[in-house]
Amino acid sequence: MMPAYFAPHPALLEFIDSVFVLDIDFRAGVGLSPIYPFVPTHNRILCFYLQDRMKVKKQTDGFLLRTRSVIIGPQLTPVTLDLGQHHQSVIVNLKPAGMYRLLGIPMAELVERDYDARLVMGREIDELLDRLHAGRSPAARNATVQRYLLGKLARLRPLLPFDAAMLHQVRASGNLPIEQVAAAACLSLRQFERLSHERLGLSPKVYSRLIRFSHAYKCREIAPHLSWTTIAHRCGYFDQMHFIRDFKVFAGHAPGLLTPESLARSVRFRTMEDLSVEL
Numbered sequence: 001m002m003p004a005y006f007a008p009h010p011a012l013l014e015f016i017d018s019v020f021v022l023d024i025d026f027r028a029g030v031g032l033s034p035i036y037p038f039v040p041t042h043n044r045i046l047c048f049y050l051q052d053r054m055k056v057k058k059q060t061d062g063f064l065l066r067t068r069s070v071i072i073g074p075q076l077t078p079v080t081l082d083l084g085q086h087h088q089s090v091i092v093n094l095k096p097a098g099m100y101r102l103l104g105i106p107m108a109e110l111v112e113r114d115y116d117a118r119l120v121m122g123r124e125i126d127e128l129l130d131r132l133h134a135g136r137s138p139a140a141r142n143a144t145v146q147r148y149l150l151g152k153l154a155r156l157r158p159l160l161p162f163d164a165a166m167l168h169q170v171r172a173s174g175n176l177p178i179e180q181v182a183a184a185a186c187l188s189l190r191q192f193e194r195l196s197h198e199r200l201g202l203s204p205k206v207y208s209r210l211i212r213f214s215h216a217y218k219c220r221e222i223a224p225h226l227s228w229t230t231i232a233h234r235c236g237y238f239d240q241m242h243f244i245r246d247f248k249v250f251a252g253h254a255p256g257l258l259t260p261e262s263l264a265r266s267v268r269f270r271t272m273e274d275l276s277v278e279l
Contacts, residue, residue: 004138009146014159015098017043019145020091021138024267027085033265034083039217039251040075041270042170042210044099044107046092046117047072048145050133052084056114059252069117069125071099073110074201076210078252083267090132090141092149096166096207097199101157107201124148161185162195166207174211175236178204212236213250214270216243217258221268224260 008016026034047054047070054070055063057080100107103120118125128148135141165185169176181204182192196204216235219226232243247255 004142006139006142006146009150011153012146012149014163015095015101015156016146016149017093017095017098019142020089020093021141022087022089022091023138024083024087025085026083026087031265032267034085034087036081036083036267036269037078037251038081038269039078039213040210041214042096042174042207043214044074044094044096045072046070046094046099048090048117048129048132049088050090050129051086051088054084055082056080057082066114067116067118068129071103071110071115071117071120073099073113073115074107075112076202076206076250077112078250087267090145092145095163096170097160097163100199101159101163102152104157106198108197109201111201160195160199162187162192162199166196166200169208170211173215173236174208176208178208181208209246210250213246216247217251218270220255220258221263221270224263228255 004021006019006021008019024030024032026032049066049068049070053068054066056066057063059077059079063080063082094102099110105120128145131144131148132141135144162185165181168184169181178192179189182189185192185195187195192204196202196207200207202210212235216231216237219231219234220228223231228243229240232240235243237243237246244255247253251258
């Protein structure tokens with residue numbers, strides 16, 4: 001089954017980018033592998049697993065089983081996912097400072113970590129999971145999770161000019177000068193740096209590099225026929241070596257290993273990000 005995409009309710013547009021509902025039975029001969037190399041992304045994500053639970057393998061560990069509701073903090077290193085035999089999930093993509101505004105936790109404390117959402121957001125997550133299970137269609141599950149998020153609006157941390165400035169940086173594929181983004185946020189560079197660590201978990205420079213890399217990876221998933229040189233140029237890399245260096249840092253391997261053949265066997269999660277951004 002193809003993922004079902006849902007735009008957020010207008011009242012959620014300030015902090016939610018999109019909602020996806022997936023239902024993939026790998027036993028049904030779909031031709032896809034349940035093993036997925038998940039590379040870092042600038043997006044913050046809430047995940048709800050309704051059938052098989054996700055297993056995650058970090059670089060120095062074996063596969064570890066995750067809970068049915070997961071908050072994924074800022075990541076800088078790749079992991080390997082085992083999606084199980086029947087992957088059924090609801091994924092909420094948040095805008096740059098969306099997770100900070102929702103949880104009120106400095107994102108620097110969540111770098112390279114993921115958490116059981118119940119431990120952070122309370123037992124209400126169990127009730128949400130029950131309602132998501134009861135949903136009989138992707139649309140019903142989307143409506144359930146968006147109603148839950150609408151109930152959080154009154155408790156959100158305030159929207160700041162910083163958040164809008166960083167959203168412009170996302171839409172520019174991370175290519176705006178940091179000084180320009182800070183000026184758009186009406187902040188000095190020092191203030192901008194401090195807010196970036198608090199609301200994003202990363203420095204503005206690293207976050208911008210991660211945006212650029214994420215968009216390049218997404219471009220490869222969408223158009224595997226394009227050359228890496230073309231992709232690098234489209235995503236704002238000034239030279240091929242700069243692109244290769246960032247790719248090795250964030251993906252853990254050279255771009256050439258992400259071949260059209262490997263993509264044909266892969267669930268393309270990166271295409272489910274920043275749908276308002278055209279590549």
